[in-house]
Amino acid sequence: MKINDRVLRSFRVARIYREHTEKVNCVDYSPNGESAVSSSDDDSIVLYDCREGKPTRTLYSKKYGVDLIRYTNRDADTVVYSSNKLDDTIRYLSLTDNKYIRYFPGHTARVVALSVSPVDDKFISGSLDNTIRLWDLRSPNCQGLTNPLGKPVCCFDPEGLIFAAGVNSEMINLYDIRSFDKGPFSSFETQFSRVCEWTGLKFSKDGKQILISSNGGAIRVLDAFDGSVLHTFSGYNNTKGISLEACFTPDSKFVMIGSEDGRIHMWSTESGMKIAVLDGKHSGPINTLQFNPKYMTFASACTNMAFWLPCVND
Template sequence: MKEFLKPYDKMKVKLVDSVVRSFKVAKIFRENTDKINAIDFAPNGEHLISCSEDDQIVIYDCEKGTQSRTVNSKKYGVDLIHFTHANNTAIHSSTKVDDTIRYLSLHDNKYLRYFPGHTKKVISLCISPVEDTFLSGSLDKTLRLWDLRSPNCQGLMHLSGRPIAAYDPEGLIFAAGVNSESIKLYDLRSFDKGPFVTFKLNQEKECDWTGLKFSRDGKTILISTNGSVIRLVDAFHGTPLQTFTGYPNNKGISIEASFSPDSQFIFSGSTDGRVHIWNADTGNKVTVLNGDHPGPVQCVQFNPKYMMLASACTNMAFWLPTSEEGGV
């Protein structure tokens, strides 16, 4: 079972079009009874965590290609789950009772801390890549900065519309997408002074921004939506670089878009149950992968260390390349 994965960082092969097109589903998990609403890889790529509308948190061992543990969150529900830097811990937003963010020990299924403050649904949650701080954005039009060691909010930003947020790869700045029309960049050391730059984009007419991600090289920002469009903008100047379309989203759901670790490819789910992939530089569609997902694919991410892709509807699929160039 240990041979399920080959380390991405040890493979000399470059992720090129032919390798991307060769990805096939290697493992399917059917533990969930409702749609998976968020997934997150551990930074070392060894584990994946998912949460579902059936209130289950599932942890997968990526190296072995197995499910390692299931934790239930029946009382509060669970969404937007993320691993923290400490072993066996995660943070997540709530879907029941209130809009408190919760810090969970996965080892014994106990909550370590609660982070109250938001008065409406939390729609954005991200953890710093370098320290124990995290950001949350809510429909209450606030963005909050937290430290895992304290239940008290460390910083509060009132914004003009629904906010989504992301840290840059160095954890020095963060981006806030506001009202589906502007990106504001903040320096974490002086965020209370307001954004140091604001990029104004054309406001989305047909959909809302639902996610922001920096590329690993820090040069671009990817904007996910609840429509059939994904935006790629320059992280330094706010210049629109690419618009990725041609994937169905006829249900108005939040569909995740993600980068490959080398920032060269963009992956997205769709309501047709397939995974759509584009070249980030040219904007051209590279391929559409069919994994026989029975429902809309809301979550897609590439493993940060291994040559592996994960996509989720109610099922979780692990994809591996099959081409010789992929080294598999």
């Protein structure tokens, strides 16, 4: 089945799970698409089997809290995540035996961005201490640091060779991972017409576009090579300045985002037209949203987790 307008409009909630008692702050799929993991402000981590469509285990990080949970590129059994209690250390956790493999100390303020390389053991983190740090899963020591002079959000490109850093919600710097200590090799400025704060960056799977999420009522798609604005998408509810997560579909042809009224809005990145608004049956704002990288399903979450499936054959 190929992703197209008709298929996306047919998506319906297949399962809803209420494993968390507070806001789900992050959802991630394993690289093979067979597992998913969610983290919550209630300090819990829930594992899901995507083939069976059900939760399989709940773990806890009561002492440190858990946020920005990400699968590593190694397998579906390990994750890294940031802490939202006690300290600002990043933790590398084995999901199999619920034991920490390694700690990554260094940030002196809350980590607000975490991106794992799609090709190797590296990952990057951005913090309110106004630094971006490069790490390797095999070592607790920071492999490199850059100070982009402002609150950074950051992400790897699909080849793991470049990362983008958004600075002060007005500029994107592009760094070569092999020489990022020399500074960005390209920069482009883009400002929203409304006052808002950037809350996330994502490359499309084909590497040609960059998606900027914000806590305002608009998101933006840029050309990843020259920074030109391809589309600015709005028309969804976000009047309270919530950090709503947007994402690309795996084919890079569509963008989707949740809203504070529990609905999901979708646009075509080719035509720029809105192609669907789906009722998520959520009781609150959809804080996080992720499309499965391998299978025709996606997950959305407020306090509850919803898994979606298409209802047409194509």
